[in-house]
Amino acid sequence: MKITAIGVGGAGCRVVDALWRDDQSRDSSYLTATRALDTDTGSLDRLESVPKSVRVPFGGLETKGTGTDGDRVSGTAAVNEDTTALRRTIDDAITSAVEVVVVVASLGGGTGSGATPHLIRRLADAYDLPVYAVSILPAESENAAIETNAIDGLRSLREVATGQLLFDNEAWKPSGQSMAESRDRLNATVAERLGALFAAGEPNSPDTVPESVVDASEVINTLAGGQFSTIGHGSQQVREVESGLRSWVKSLFDSSAGREDVDTVESIKAVDTTVRRAALGKLTLECDLETVSRGLLIIAGPPNWLNRQAIADSRGWLSRETNAIQLRGGDVPRPDATHVSVTVLLSGVASDRISELTPDCDYSPWWTPPHIIGVVARLRPLIACGGSAPIVFPLGDCLSNLLCRDWHR
Ligand SMILES: Nc1nc2c(ncn2[C@@H]2O[C@H](COP(=O)(O)OP(=O)(O)OP(=O)(O)O)[C@@H](O)[C@H]2O)c(=O)[nH]1
């Protein structure tokens, strides 16, 4: 799928920088354009990969080019100060090829939390495209102001973003390491998972045709399962790594390169264990698998390792494991791959971490089991009394609860 990726604030820009490297490392590109937007000019200068031309400072009067120091209100003032310039740079980044816009920010930061919801609101108003936030949550050991930023950021983004893909620093930051020490690894992890998702539908090799293509609509429909989504990833090496020269020479003389005979039992095992590793391993946001409302399972690897029956069985397993109402799937044959790699997108998830941060909000979509149980519970008095008189009240109640998406509490 073709995306425009916009980073906001220090962490957001660094993740987009890592996404840029991920995109460059792939055979075909999913990134149509990038923008790195920050109130801190020094932080923009220190990015490693995105071209200087896409690094855009904003809010210079408000922040003097040194960031907001965690002040969310200042982040909002900064974005309002430069609306026209930001609008212009984003307009240039959203061409007709773009299918989805992704805005990455850490919700703990003043710039990320304060500016991102305003940017997304404007994007959503201006373009008929899904606009997803990639929201980075702070580690619990950070200060209270950072946590408050995250809480306010989550609430604001809920109103404006088409959905949020979460990454939880708390779960991923190795204990005993500072954020400065660990952030490159964390950002590479986010980029790897997002990249695997966005690159899945991009053509790899003219000789290999997927059984089931993952196009943008598969991702968009899966993300429509609810406000919060999480990504799992797993891989298993199934072939020796060959030097670039050796594999090039081999591909010149051997038209069946990448299509070696593969033991069926081995290939079934590889798919099966890698799918389990992706779904049961560490997700970008830990969640209760039973709360997933929609899922997407992407299995990539050397063509002969993508055993059809194993893929179908794994999909069945994931469907049972999650109770997902819809579970999509696709395969990505890669003749040069040395690994079977699995990416799972799970959406509409409920998570303890989100409940801790925003205990009074229920983000799950209205058709999920807790809501349906809530409706039945509320209708029970009506059914029990069997009368028509009280009908207005329970129905009115249900309708108002449906509108505020909070009816099982
Ligand atoms: N995953 C990840 N988290 C980061 C990174 N840098 C900072 N953080 C976390 O993100 C929060 C701070 O966000 P930043 O992006 O640095 O802040 P900002 O949006 O630039 O806002 P201000 O600097 O306050 O104006 C804290 O919770 C940090 O621990 C990073 O590169 N990756």
Ligand SMILES: [Mg+2]
């Ligand atoms: Mg900053």
